[in-house]
Amino acid sequence: MTTKKEKFHKKKWFAILMLLFFAPIGIILIWTNKHFEKKTNMILSVVFGVWFVFILMVGQPSEEEKAEAKARQEQLEKEREEKKLAKEEEKAQKEKEEAEKEKKEQEKADKEVKEKEEQKKQDEEAFNQAVEDWDSYKTDLLEHYGEAGVIDIQENPGSDFDVVNVYVPNEFKISSEDERRYYVEEIGPLLEEDIGAHFNNDQIWIEFKYEDGNNMATRKMFGGWKIK
Known part of the structure; x- marks a missing residue:
């Protein structure tokens, strides 16, 4: 015949353990399982009851805390x-x-655009005025360069005076190539400079x-x- 195994919560060691860590349960266990005499149970109950209350009171923060x-x-x-506010x-x-x-950059960009438009407008007005004055200016050029053999100066069609044709007498054909090269290299840059100054254009090309x-x-x- 086998002996019925006693449950752990009815053992004395478990009751003592509960007295130490959670007195109310330990007190119940020592009374219900009669591990000690009545007098001992009363002493243990009082001691560990006070201990439990003391632990609770110590564990509670004070008003100051x-x-x-x-x-x-x-x-x-x-x-x-x-x-968060910061x-x-x-x-x-x-x-x-x-x-x-962004506002300053936009204002700067708008200002630059406006300045470019104004400059473009001024350049167009200056160019148109230069075109209007071309006939008079060309007369002065022919008087000045006529002694060098220049007989006419004409805009190359469709070039807006970027390319200018300079006409010289047919007699220049009988000159040697070196003589003609010397002539165009002497007269060409001077004409480009003078005509470029009139049209405010330093990219004038002369064709003879x-x-x-x-x-x-x-x-x-x-x-x-x-x-040629």
């Missing part, structure tokens, strides 16, 4: 709120600075032609003239 804890909590909440202010300031920067319309010298892409 509660006040300090509340103050710390309020301080933490205040600091969090201040940090971040929001920093973000708002950054957005404001970026908006001001004989009076019959045939080419005498044409501009090379990278400077100088090609003698």
Whole structure:
């Protein structure tokens, strides 16, 4: 015949353990399981009951501690709120600075566009005025360069005076190539400078032609003239 195994919560060691860690249960166990005599149970109950109450009282914070804890909590909440406000202010300031920067950049861009438009308008007006004054200016040029053999100066059609044809007598054809090269290299730059100053254009190209319309010298892409 086997002996029925006693449950652990009815053993003495478990009751003592409960007295140490949670007295109310330990007190119940020592009375219900009769581990000790009645007198001993009463002593243990009083001692560990007082111990349990003492632990509870010690574990509870005092009013001063509660006040300090509340103050710390309020301080933490205040600091969090201040940090949050500081971040929001920093973000708002950054957005404001970026908006001001974009505004200044846009104003600068608008100003540049306006200045370019005004400059373009002034250049167009100056060019139109130069075109109107061209006949008079050309007369002065022919008087000045006539002694060098220039008999006419005409705009190359469709070039807006970027390319100008300079006509010389057909007799220049009998000159040697070196003589013609010397002539165009001496007269060409002077004409380009004078005509460029009139039209405010430093990219004027001179093409030399004989009076019959045939080419005498044409501009090379990278400077100088090609003698025909």
